[in-house]
Amino acid sequence: QVQLVQSGAEVKKPGASVKVSCKASGYTFTNYAVHWVRQAPGQGLEWMGWINTVNTKYSQNFQGRVTITRDTSASTAYMELSSLRSEDTAVYYCARGANAAFDIWGQGTMVTVSS
Amino acid sequence: DIQMTQSPSTLSASVGDRVTITCRASQSISNWLAWYQQKPGKVPKLLIYQASSLESGVPSRFSGSGSGPEFTLTISSLQPDDFATYYCQQSTHFGGGTKVEIK
Secondary structure, eight states: OOEEEEOOOEEEOTTOOEEEEEEEESSOGGGSEEEEEEEOTTOOOEEEEEEOSSOEEEOGGGTTTEEEEEEGGGTEEEEEEOSOOGGGOEEEEEEEEETTEEEEEOOOEEEEEOO | OOOEEEEOSEEEEOTTOOEEEEEEESSOOOSOEEEEEEOTTSOOEEEEETTTEEOTTOOTTEEEEEETTEEEEEESSOOGGGOSEEEEEETTEEOOOEEEEEO
16 A cells, blocks of 8 residues: 555654655655655644755755655655754654655654754 | 745644645645645655645545645544644655644
């Protein structure tokens, strides 16, 4: 079935970087963009960026700290966030873009930033 | 930057009630608006895309309507499984969410 499977939970110290993976299966990976969305504890959804065949675009809220890449041979997208601070503690989701919406979501990856 | 404002932020309702949630954009936008349902600790689920198209597998009691800048999500008869938080989304912008609670 169509699914996105993300890497496991991470605990990082302030100032470090984290890289989360998102492996797609059940569909042609290159036909769809992959977006990254995060959700801090008790808060709403925040879009971070996306990648498709030729483009990447990032939210200005993360400019310079987030990098999204993909390995088409592995049907996997990656999101790396650097210079982590406590406010980056959140669940990070990847999601497939279709019809200007996010129709398939990964299970989420909890990233905890703590000294 | 576009702001998506949902109202109300919290809604108390009973099983069987008709529920309407509104999403207003700060500027005129296309009809590329989506609605999601999220339960505590769970992944968001797409309900409606392109303002009024029902995602496959979503019960028909959910419907979307409207055009830029104001859109609505309607649950025609609230069911126990529908108590959750609902988000609207246009492009890279999400609304703040509407929590539907048991009255």
